Amino acid sequence: MTSKFKSVPVKSSEITPYSVYLSRREFLKAAGIVSGSALLAACAPSVTDSAVPESEAPVAASELVDELGDPANTFEDITNYNNYYEFTTDKEGVARLAQKFTPKPWTVEVYGLVNKPKTYDIEDLLSRFTQEERIYRLRCVEAWSMVIPWTGFTLASLLKEVEPTSAAKYVRFETVYRPEEMPGQKSRFYPWPYQEGLRLDEAMHDLTILATGLYGEPMPNQNGAPIRLVVPWKYGFKSIKSVVKIELVAEQPATLWNTVAPNEYGFYSNVNPEVPHPRWSQATERRIGEFGRRETLMFNGYAEEVAHLYDGMDLSVYY
Numbered sequence: 001m002t003s004k005f006k007s008v009p010v011k012s013s014e015i016t017p018y019s020v021y022l023s024r025r026e027f028l029k030a031a032g033i034v035s036g037s038a039l040l041a042a043c044a045p046s047v048t049d050s051a052v053p054e055s056e057a058p059v060a061a062s063e064l065v066d067e068l069g070d071p072a073n074t075f076e077d078i079t080n081y082n083n084y085y086e087f088t089t090d091k092e093g094v095a096r097l098a099q100k101f102t103p104k105p106w107t108v109e110v111y112g113l114v115n116k117p118k119t120y121d122i123e124d125l126l127s128r129f130t131q132e133e134r135i136y137r138l139r140c141v142e143a144w145s146m147v148i149p150w151t152g153f154t155l156a157s158l159l160k161e162v163e164p165t166s167a168a169k170y171v172r173f174e175t176v177y178r179p180e181e182m183p184g185q186k187s188r189f190y191p192w193p194y195q196e197g198l199r200l201d202e203a204m205h206d207l208t209i210l211a212t213g214l215y216g217e218p219m220p221n222q223n224g225a226p227i228r229l230v231v232p233w234k235y236g237f238k239s240i241k242s243v244v245k246i247e248l249v250a251e252q253p254a255t256l257w258n259t260v261a262p263n264e265y266g267f268y269s270n271v272n273p274e275v276p277h278p279r280w281s282q283a284t285e286r287r288i289g290e291f292g293r294r295e296t297l298m299f300n301g302y303a304e305e306v307a308h309l310y311d312g313m314d315l316s317v318y319y
């Protein structure tokens, strides 16, 4: 863990399961203290009823904030507005189509330029690596964003175990290929399986995690069950879902979006308000659940932690 880290890591013992938020919410509703939606509203003022002791004040999802003070989106938002093209390109249709997906049993194969290749069961990954909560902004290349309380572990901790060789320079990730469960994979328009890649130093950065859940619950199918990458300073499409393969390689790997539209989606795809997408500006974004737009931050607000990775690179060329 670097000392610069500012994104509120939380020990697994302190993670509040979503069921606890919900049960407190039910209790408070039953007690007539708040309406459900007010409780989860991002900026709801704290309860003014002085009859409610401090310790009984509602613990709303809004108490989860990122390090900039912005509240987490609701579980409902995060699980009902998804990009997961293996199911459908309709963001509000993913949740329903993903219900039949079977995330267990699951293995992740870590191989390539490593001394100790290994195939991990998901149970292995959950017990072997300390699961912590990371409250991160997710900024989609389509110019919307959310704040998501992930649980997971650093990709670095996994990579260290397999010992990349000195020839390894990049990491390639692959999503499961199961057209019988993922109707979108029958579309020949995309070169399935979905693939993504990082430079090795990006992969080893402490902000880069393999997420296994959100709001203290196992990862919902529509968010990439049972395990997905999260790289918070890059556009959301880099954060590949339902990962089955992690390969250490010498050359920059092909990625799905870079293959489909190389002039629109670069390999790096760091969030950058100054470099517009060829078809729209990236200067502002719509935070789901908010009115109006907010300014997009360089590296999605993580510049202090990651800008040094790109010293000497012209970020308008390596977009």
Ligand code: MTE
Pocket: 078, 081, 082, 083, 084, 085, 086, 138, 139, 140, 141, 175, 194, 222, 223, 224, 235, 236, 237, 238, 239, 240, 241, 242
């Ligand atoms: N991973 C796979 N395998 N397939 C996808 O379609 N969509 C990406 C990324 N990972 C995608 C994927 C995009 S464009 C975004 S914005 C995020 O997932 C969305 O993650 P969320 O649905 O959990 O918010």
